[in-house]
Amino acid sequence: MKVYEHRVQYYETDQMGIVHHSNYIRWFEEARVDLLGKLGIGYKTMEESGILSPVLEVHAIYKTMAHFDDIVQVEIKVEKYNGIVLELSYEVKDKETGEVRCCGNTKHCFLNREGRPLSLKKSYPEFDKVLYKFSQTA
């Protein structure tokens, strides 16, 4: 599967001359949404089907600094998936040099529109199958 690429925008830099650290958290989301799209269960479709998937936890370790106009690649792996909780890990690399910029993790659950937790396995087996399959291969 093609890795997600993001070109660093000017508005993502700060006066230290590098990317502001909060943007990596947004790139994790960009890559996550991109991944779901490629798996055929786009997050938009999920929301329209009545599934919300809030972020429960986020962790990022900044290794080296990304700069304006760099292209970064974000690779995602499933660390845990049991139909109720999804844990992903991320590696953000510079496209040109391969240098790792940032590693991270996010943890998610699934809620219905009333905000009650749901099991994808029980309530949305078609989404569950896709996520389960991907969690086995990645």
Place this chain on the structure above:
Amino acid sequence: MKVYEHRVQYYETDQMGIVHHSNYIRWFEEARVDLLGKLGIGYKTMEESGILSPVLEVHAIYKTMAHFDDIVQVEIKVEKYNGIVLELSYEVKDKETGEVRCCGNTKHCFLNREGRPLSLKKSYPEFDKVLYKFSQTA
């Protein structure tokens, strides 16, 4: 009425060492929401009452540069209000020197939850009165 104040955050700067221009548009919104709150018709209350007020137009002229940790003051005037359309003007000044950083305007209409235009005058006279009164004094 006390003018709205905002302290420039680090994440609002860019690698030019100044505030990224897109943030002024957000400060306009901060000041607008603050103003409605002070008028007793907070935007949250408006939305909960079924009124959406999208931005139809925004214009900003950047005069001088704001920097990290500066405190800016945003003053708002009503340029036009007729119950259907609201036009506001903004002046962003440095608190310490009084120097003008940015002038701007925004234009808004009012929609119901279905996205249809509504006249505050007809449908929400209590909000209309407040805005009308403020438009006369400011």
Place this chain on the structure above:
Amino acid sequence: MKVYEHRVQYYETDQMGIVHHSNYIRWFEEARVDLLGKLGIGYKTMEESGILSPVLEVHAIYKTMAHFDDIVQVEIKVEKYNGIVLELSYEVKDKETGEVRCCGNTKHCFLNREGRPLSLKKSYPEFDKVLYKFSQTA
């Protein structure tokens, strides 16, 4: 020249369920940077050569609403270029339907590292030629 495309991110939406209006100002910048890159005078190169190009003015008219996961296309035209001032216009369209989401303009000057205005024509004829040529064709 290939038009600039941007996929709407989740973090660009607001609780109205649409893209927050401030993001269009950022997309203007994304498209502008992309354009300079395609012209062979990337903004990064310009800055490294000692040219800063701050935004003097921005104007946006919001026509219809972009939503999460939409792909928008941003087309840029040069409205004015004289070596000292650059004025651009933007049209943001939905890729699928062609519907116009937003029109806008930005105005820029050129400064050296000390913040003094400079004429690209005099000081950086190689950049000037490219911008002038593009201003004639677009």
Place this chain on the structure above:
Amino acid sequence: MKVYEHRVQYYETDQMGIVHHSNYIRWFEEARVDLLGKLGIGYKTMEESGILSPVLEVHAIYKTMAHFDDIVQVEIKVEKYNGIVLELSYEVKDKETGEVRCCGNTKHCFLNREGRPLSLKKSYPEFDKVLYKFSQTA
């Protein structure tokens, strides 16, 4: 010391109707900068003195959801400080209810303008004293 307060802005919400999770990372920074200011060693002063303090790591656990127009309070504690590395913990609470919205940590080092690590203890004893003293009391 007065706790840092932030009113949730409209542009900080997303289409889930809550604050986008990336903003908490920015609030950590707001509170951190505010704290340094109150301690008399504002981050602006530190940067002007030649100290950069990049974020090495960030961790956030989202407990409950903040909404538009809420006022949140951010409390900071020093978890570790040895002159070379600074670790802070954060608690974001709703001002009205006291409910915890988010807990988190950040880890920082100190660099000189050339990007080389420095010991505040050795190179900037006046800053070191303040941070050390605060780390003992908080």
